[in-house]
Amino acid sequence: MAKKIKNKEELKKLAKDFWYGKPHGERRLGELYIDKTGLYKHREWRGVSDTLYYFYNVWLYNYGMMVYDLIRYGGLVNFAKGVWRYRWVGQTYLTVMHWFDRGMEGMRGEVLRAAPWHYRGMVSETIRQFQHMFAADANLHGGKHNDAWHHTMAHNETVWGGIFYPWRDKFENVAMEMIPYFVTCHVNSHTVQNYIDAVQSIGLPGDPCPMCQAEAGLFVLDDMPDYSPFVITSNEACDASVSTSILQDWFLDKPLFAMPQPMQFDDPLVHKHCMKEIEECWKFIEEQTGVPFNWELLKKHLEQQNELQEFEHEKWEVAAKTNSYPINGVAQALYRIYYSQDGDHEIWHHCDKKVRKVLERCVRNKTNTFPNTRHRVIAWSCAPLFFSNWPTWAYNCWGLNVIINMDSLMFDMTIRTDSYEHALEDMATYHMWAPMRRMAVGGMHHIFELWENMEKFNCDFVMMYDQLQCKGMQGVHGLFEDEFRDRNIHAIWMPHALPDSRTVTRAEIRRIVNDYMTTVMHEEPLDPSLLDFDDSMGW
Amino acid sequence: MKKCKCKLGKLLLKLVGGLLVANVALFLVFFFDLDGKLLFYVGEPFLKKHYDNMDRKDTLKAPYDVDKYPSYEY
Numbered sequence: 001m002a003k004k005i006k007n008k009e010e011l012k013k014l015a016k017d018f019w020y021g022k023p024h025g026e027r028r029l030g031e032l033y034i035d036k037t038g039l040y041k042h043r044e045w046r047g048v049s050d051t052l053y054y055f056y057n058v059w060l061y062n063y064g065m066m067v068y069d070l071i072r073y074g075g076l077v078n079f080a081k082g083v084w085r086y087r088w089v090g091q092t093y094l095t096v097m098h099w100f101d102r103g104m105e106g107m108r109g110e111v112l113r114a115a116p117w118h119y120r121g122m123v124s125e126t127i128r129q130f131q132h133m134f135a136a137d138a139n140l141h142g143g144k145h146n147d148a149w150h151h152t153m154a155h156n157e158t159v160w161g162g163i164f165y166p167w168r169d170k171f172e173n174v175a176m177e178m179i180p181y182f183v184t185c186h187v188n189s190h191t192v193q194n195y196i197d198a199v200q201s202i203g204l205p206g207d208p209c210p211m212c213q214a215e216a217g218l219f220v221l222d223d224m225p226d227y228s229p230f231v232i233t234s235n236e237a238c239d240a241s242v243s244t245s246i247l248q249d250w251f252l253d254k255p256l257f258a259m260p261q262p263m264q265f266d267d268p269l270v271h272k273h274c275m276k277e278i279e280e281c282w283k284f285i286e287e288q289t290g291v292p293f294n295w296e297l298l299k300k301h302l303e304q305q306n307e308l309q310e311f312e313h314e315k316w317e318v319a320a321k322t323n324s325y326p327i328n329g330v331a332q333a334l335y336r337i338y339y340s341q342d343g344d345h346e347i348w349h350h351c352d353k354k355v356r357k358v359l360e361r362c363v364r365n366k367t368n369t370f371p372n373t374r375h376r377v378i379a380w381s382c383a384p385l386f387f388s389n390w391p392t393w394a395y396n397c398w399g400l401n402v403i404i405n406m407d408s409l410m411f412d413m414t415i416r417t418d419s420y421e422h423a424l425e426d427m428a429t430y431h432m433w434a435p436m437r438r439m440a441v442g443g444m445h446h447i448f449e450l451w452e453n454m455e456k457f458n459c460d461f462v463m464m465y466d467q468l469q470c471k472g473m474q475g476v477h478g479l480f481e482d483e484f485r486d487r488n489i490h491a492i493w494m495p496h497a498l499p500d501s502r503t504v505t506r507a508e509i510r511r512i513v514n515d516y517m518t519t520v521m522h523e524e525p526l527d528p529s530l531l532d533f534d535d536s537m538g539w
Numbered sequence: 540m541k542k543c544k545c546k547l548g549k550l551l552l553k554l555v556g557g558l559l560v561a562n563v564a565l566f567l568v569f570f571f572d573l574d575g576k577l578l579f580y581v582g583e584p585f586l587k588k589h590y591d592n593m594d595r596k597d598t599l600k601a602p603y604d605v606d607k608y609p610s611y612e613y
Contacts, residue, residue: 037579039572039575039576039579040572040575041571041572042570042571042572043569043570043571043572055565055566055569055570059569060565060569083586084589087586087587087590090586090589090590091583091586091587091590094578094582094583094586095575095578095579095583097574097575098575098578101575194590202599219598220598220599221595221598222595222596222598249603249605250601250603251598251601253601253604253607254608255608255611256608256611257611279613280611280612280613283613284611284613287611539579
């Protein structure tokens with residue numbers, strides 16, 4: 001009789017788990033992996049509603065939309081030619097749905113309905129950019145410089161897309177490294193290693209920032225499309241990037257305008273200098289294209305970009321003051337840095353509209369979107385690109401919920417458009433607050449903005465990224481240690497080499513977090529199966 | 540008229556049946572991560588082999604003529 005009752009209870013539990021999905025502590029997500037590969041024996045069962053939502057509205061929808069984007073932005077033949085010619089697209093972007101999986105593991109309910117929209121936006125914009133590169137690429141068109149080639153402007157990924165708004169009606173601007181380098185590291189961490197090794201193989205030292213190495217390596221391996229008649233470079237993030245620009249100047253052999261961002265940018269004189277440089281850059285573009293600067297176009301796109309910023313403020317308000325924020329740490333970080341650097345495009349507005357609906361519903365219903373949160377985390381400095389989904393892992397394993405990160409907060413400004421002078425003044429500030437500049441190597445005042453943001457976002461925990469090859473941030477390591485001690489703040493140092501997953505592996509990062517959570521915090525994992533697993537060959 | 544209706548009904552049935560089978564097949568691909576496995580074990584190794592064996596221009600042989608273009612000072 002007792003066995004029968006037990007069986008009945010087990011059946012009931014089984015039915016409940018099937019319908020609603022297992023509760024957080026019972027999921028054992030780590031057991032879903034095939035050893036070493038990061039592949040799943042089977043994808044997660046999240047209950048009927050969430051599994052079907054993920055199947056139809058995320059997996060199937062995004063595969064379909066990718067094909068749609070490929071067709072509308074240049075066609076499948078264009079894409080196939082690009083895949084065959086360039087490693088960074090073929091080896092990386094075919095695996096993109098696994099990138100979604102890694103970011104969305106364990107997510108349920110409203111988070112599953114909002115966060116994948118951020119991924120959708122990034123995928124669509126990535127396709128738009130590489131398809132445009134291929135359409136204009138002389139390498140894919142028998143060396144011919146076609147109309148698209150003549151109507152495209154190439155620039156470093158750290159030159160903000162907003163600089164090119166005045167020519168948006170006639171010209172496309174495509175960053176040289178954003179798609180061949182930056183996004184690849186998140187989607188398939190293996191691809192970039194070819195480019196890092198290539199630059200070291202010609203005798204350059206291995207200790208500068210691996211981002212700069214990889215960006216130069218693309219050229220060493222002749223893996224950069226020839227898609228524009230001229231190029232605009234910057235010195236971002238640091239002096240290593242200047243070396244990259246020199247190599248790019250050599251290998252591109254095109255008219256080049258260098259627009260470096262100043263390191264110590266709070267000085268008003270430096271600000272004026274930067275404004276002048278932007279104007280010089282515009283003169284260079286006018287000279288190269290023969291098309292004059294268009295203030296109305298600039299104003300229009302700046303205003304549209306301000307709308308994106310306005311919604312970001314609304315999102316931050318919810319993230320800071322409630323438990324109803326439906327965006328997980330990885331989606332927040334990647335989407336924000338992507339669109340704020342890339343600039344205004346229709347897809348961001350489309351995705352924000354979708355996310356707004358979910359966000360408002362969460363606030364209205366007071367939904368607790370991350371119910372197993374033990375600590376509200378702020379992530380500071382530059383993140384490991386090969387493990388950008390660590391916040392998903394950390395929430396599933398330890399209940400560490402990443403609320404906000406440094407990269408999200410860098411470009412926190414509305415650009416004035418009431419006059420040319422005001423717009424230029426604000427654009428110069430935006431340009432100088434470049435990625436990894438304002439709060440990473442931009443001086444103590446900005447680096448220590450951590451404390452006020454920690455308070456603003458109600459965080460009780462810091463994940464302090466430790467980019468081992470960033471000389472700037474290595475220099476302030478001790479100062480942070482002192483501050484953490486003085487302020488009695490729990491902080492974990494997460495060492496990494498930005499894109500290079502070989503220096504500090506994902507498993508080592510997890511071990512460091514695990515050690516802190518057990519030995520310092522004396523906490524038990526929510527999902528012990530995630531503590532230690534081998535994904536060394538995983539994308 | 541009746542024959543026509545019957546034909547239409549059969550066609551609809553086939554369509555619904557076809558959609559159902561496609562749905563189940565796609566769900567199996569999704570659930571067992573068959574797309575990931577195909578790319579990991581077949582797609583990526585094949586493409587990697589292709590990229591590793593590609594003829595590439597030796598970019599280092601290109602001359603670096605620093606004075607080829609003006610310095611663009613305005």
